[in-house]
Amino acid sequence: MAKVLTDREENYSQWYNDLVIKxxxxxxxxVRGCMVIxxxxxxxxxxxxxxxxxxxxxxxxxxxxFPLFIPKSxxxxxxxxxxxxxxxxxxxxxxxxxxxxxxxIEVDPNAKLEEELIVRPTSETIIWNxxxxxxxxxxxxPLLVNQWANVVRWEMRTRLFLRTAEFLWQExxxxxxxxxxALEEAERMINVYANFAQEYLGVPxxxxxxxxxxRFAGAEETYCIEALMQDGKALQCGTSHFLAQNFAKAFxxxxxxxxxxxxxxxxxxxxxxxRLMGALIMAHSDNNGLVLPPKLxxxxxxxxxxxxxxxxxDKISARVNELCNKLKENSISYKYDNRDSQRPGFKFAxxxxxxxxxxxxxxxxxxxxxxxxxxxxxxxxxxxxxxVNVIDRLKNLLEDIQKNIFKKAxxxxxxxxxxxxxxxxxxxxLETKPGFILAHWDGTKETEEKIKExxxxxxxxxxxxxxxxxxxxxxxxxxxxYRVIFAKSY
RNA sequence: CGGGGUGUAGCUCAGUUGGUUAGAGUACUGGUCUGGGGGACCAGGAGUCGGAAGUUCGAGUCUUCUCACCCCGACCA
Numbered sequence: 192m193a194k195v196l197t198d199r200e201e202n203y204s205q206w207y208n209d210l211v212i213k214x215x216x217x218x219x220x221x222v223r224g225c226m227v228i229x230x231x232x233x234x235x236x237x238x239x240x241x242x243x244x245x246x247x248x249x250x251x252x253x254x255x256x257f258p259l260f261i262p263k264s265x266x267x268x269x270x271x272x273x274x275x276x277x278x279x280x281x282x283x284x285x286x287x288x289x290x291x292x293x294x295x296i297e298v299d300p301n302a303k304l305e306e307e308l309i310v311r312p313t314s315e316t317i318i319w320n321x322x323x324x325x326x327x328x329x330x331x332x333p334l335l336v337n338q339w340a341n342v343v344r345w346e347m348r349t350r351l352f353l354r355t356a357e358f359l360w361q362e363x364x365x366x367x368x369x370x371x372x373a374l375e376e377a378e379r380m381i382n383v384y385a386n387f388a389q390e391y392l393g394v395p396x397x398x399x400x401x402x403x404x405x406r407f408a409g410a411e412e413t414y415c416i417e418a419l420m421q422d423g424k425a426l427q428c429g430t431s432h433f434l435a436q437n438f439a440k441a442f443x444x445x446x447x448x449x450x451x452x453x454x455x456x457x458x459x460x461x462x463x464x465x466r467l468m469g470a471l472i473m474a475h476s477d478n479n480g481l482v483l484p485p486k487l488x489x490x491x492x493x494x495x496x497x498x499x500x501x502x503x504x505d506k507i508s509a510r511v512n513e514l515c516n517k518l519k520e521n522s523i524s525y526k527y528d529n530r531d532s533q534r535p536g537f538k539f540a541x542x543x544x545x546x547x548x549x550x551x552x553x554x555x556x557x558x559x560x561x562x563x564x565x566x567x568x569x570x571x572x573x574x575x576x577x578x579v580n581v582i583d584r585l586k587n588l589l590e591d592i593q594k595n596i597f598k599k600a601x602x603x604x605x606x607x608x609x610x611x612x613x614x615x616x617x618x619x620x621l622e623t624k625p626g627f628i629l630a631h632w633d634g635t636k637e638t639e640e641k642i643k644e645x646x647x648x649x650x651x652x653x654x655x656x657x658x659x660x661x662x663x664x665x666x667x668x669x670x671x672x673y674r675v676i677f678a679k680s681y
Numbered sequence: 682c683g684g685g686g687u688g689u690a691g692c693u694c695a696g697u698u699g700g701u702u703a704g705a706g707u708a709c710u711g712g713u714c715u716g717g718g719g720g721a722c723c724a725g726g727a728g729u730c731g732g733a734a735g736u737u738c739g740a741g742u743c744u745u746c747u748c749a750c751c752c753c754g755a756c757c758a
Contacts, residue, residue, distance in 0.1 A: 195719085219750090223749090223750090275757095278756065278757090279756075279757070313758095342758090344757070344758080346756075346757060346758095347682085347755080347756055347757080348752095348753095348754095348756085348757090353758090354757070354758075358758075360758080407758095426758095427758060428758090429758085430758070462758075463758085464758055465758095466758055497716070497717050498716070499715085499716060500716095533719090534715085534716055534718090534719080534720065535716065535717065535718070536716085536717085536718035536719055536720080537718085537719045537720085538718090538719090539717095539718050539719080540718070540719045541719080543718095552717070554716095554717050555717085556717075557717090564717080681757095681758090
């Protein structure tokens, strides 16, 4: 079989790049750092969106849309927020072009904007500026709004889906009357993300909070979910921030409480992005290509006919059409690959590359015996099944694949989660078989930075309900009450 | 922004000390045979050799400048 992918073991990041391109998910565009998401990749994103959107609505949120551009002055209102994003902002300075002397076009210097516009890297500022007008009374709260949008962060180095200059995401921005309520909201949403990751992506995640270093610019607490990729590096899959009253103060958003007293509003924001595509790809795929969870696959089943002549093709197609009707009735999504331009072997390889969970093949033999050949993508196992049982078998096969890939990823994570007590052990693991490392930390920024400098590992999260125990920081030897999770990360 | 590298057909690349009309594989188009794991053969289309300037009788090849992209760092969802 001709190899189109670099082996995972040989060069993990090359394997990832090859996979994204060859599975037809996305490609680099003519614009630096910006990708084109191709139809096959986009349809996976659409599935993610649909599920997440309904989860947001079930938890009481509504969708809205805010501007792409943010006046520069808005940005400076929350000090730490500016600091966090200033270095990666795209700025609009002019609003017109004109013909230049050399026959091309140039920016018209007379069309300079009085105030520059920032292309949003995130929307807290424009949204809180708007909320000021929306919130007057405790009766206006809570305000539970989400938007689906694109944002721009001018990253130095980009990688398809994992880090692009422009990416798609959703950002929830909520306003509350009390600290308690805002904290509950932030936690609720990180749990929504965790459920989504595990039940749909089939990716096990750890839930926790960020250390001060890694916290969102402007947040008082950042909750996150972290997943472990097959190369032992962590990928942050979603964040939910408790913003306290920082943005309310910056944008002067106050409400009158029941006692007729003015108070600042409490806030949260939370988001997941097209980076989830990267998690999905890296968590399950193998040297034959993508492995998609049935719940998010653009189609769950692909049907490949095998035939020698038009007669056979017609007979087989008739039977396939009957099957397709049954699939439709049972809400199993499918594609009948009846292209005559490619031979069966080519199609097998192609659909494996694209990660379709189940392949059904039917040739003259199956036609005679009234059977189907089923092949599952996750284990590559094949079986022959009689026509009467095919729908039931497919249903439990799809369920089984969804469960199996989650289990496989969980087992992998378990095998790559370590508890260490010395810095030597810590470094040794990072060099040999990296993963999540549970270790004691003295809680200081300085120690975290030193460890990052020396090993490139950072604190991915502080577990939500850590096991309390007396320990010593692996770096400084100072006392510590619980372990935190370290890893190298994307 | 620092270090390293690469630009030749859609893609992957070859192209000798400068020397005719710039090649291959693959993909693409047409055809014939094929068809249970990435088919074979025949024919065909496809290029401003990244761009600009220079040296030369002559530049894909040499010189200078420039642009773009890739890899490794610093920055990050």
